[in-house]
Amino acid sequence: MQTVLIVVHLIIVLALIGVVLLQRSEGGLGLGGGGGGGVSGFMTGRGQANALTRATAILAALFFVTSMTLAVMSHRAAGPRSILDGAGTSQPARQQPGGADNLLDTLRQQQNQGTAPAPGAPPAAPTPAPSQPAGPPEAPQSR
Numbered sequence: 001m002q003t004v005l006i007v008v009h010l011i012i013v014l015a016l017i018g019v020v021l022l023q024r025s026e027g028g029l030g031l032g033g034g035g036g037g038g039v040s041g042f043m044t045g046r047g048q049a050n051a052l053t054r055a056t057a058i059l060a061a062l063f064f065v066t067s068m069t070l071a072v073m074s075h076r077a078a079g080p081r082s083i084l085d086g087a088g089t090s091q092p093a094r095q096q097p098g099g100a101d102n103l104l105d106t107l108r109q110q111q112n113q114g115t116a117p118a119p120g121a122p123p124a125a126p127t128p129a130p131s132q133p134a135g136p137p138e139a140p141q142s143r
Contacts, residue, residue, distance in 0.1 A: 009066040016059040
């Protein structure tokens with residue numbers, strides 16, 4: 001809807017520019033450069049002035065209306081939303097199987113196990129810590 005309104009707004013802007021440029025200037029040289037402006041022989045001077053003035057007023061009013069409508073649509077789209085709007089539609093968080101209360105507990109369990117379980121698989125029970133002190137790993141000796 002907003003895209004259609006923007007296209008209509010741009011067409012109104014181009015028409016308004018064209019109508020304003022067709023009007024005869026009061027004080028200077030006209031569009032013709034020799035003192036007379038506008039389209040010669042199209043309408044009489046008075047009829048042409050009335051039609052162009054009326055067209056300018058109508059296009060200006062349409063320009064104003066489309067500008068205000070676009071501004072209102074933009075303001076409503078960018079407005080802050082209440083956190084209570086989606087409160088009834090959200091689902092409660094699921095508990096992790098195996099007694100893990102949060103992500104940190106799950107990561108600690110995986111680290112204690114040494115391997116990460118497959119996605120979707122329940123985490124295994126934690127293994128007891130080794131009783132030997134952790135030292136640097138021993139590398140095999142070459143012969």
